[in-house]
Amino acid sequence: QVQLVESGGGLVQPGGSLRLSCAASGVMFSANVMGWHRQAPGKQRELVASINSGGSTNYADSVKGRFTISRDDAKNTVYLQMNSLKPEDTAVYYCRYYGGSGSWGQGTRVTVSS
Secondary structure, three states: OOEEEEEOOEEEOOOOOEEEEEEEEOOOHHHOOEEEEEEOOOOOOEEEEEEOOOOOEEEOOOOOOOEEEEEEOOOOEEEEEEOOOOHHHOEEEEEEEOOOOOEEOOOEEEEEOO
């Protein structure tokens, strides 16, 4: 059974940092692409960043230079380091496993506000 558990969300001031984690189980983690998506209130879910099995990364233009995705295959965990956070980064962030038919985590809320 596939399980993706996100953690690390919270309230942060503009300019601050957060690190999200997603621990996966029941998946062929090391062989597949992992990603982070987000959904802001009233908006569609969008891709934030992805990383393939070789470590190649892809970022949305809105987060390039501020966010970094990484993975630890030994821990079946993918991370999203978010720096220089802006109010427009406020959203629920979801972990995505792209193997098989794909799976989503339950989401972790990030609020950027003073």
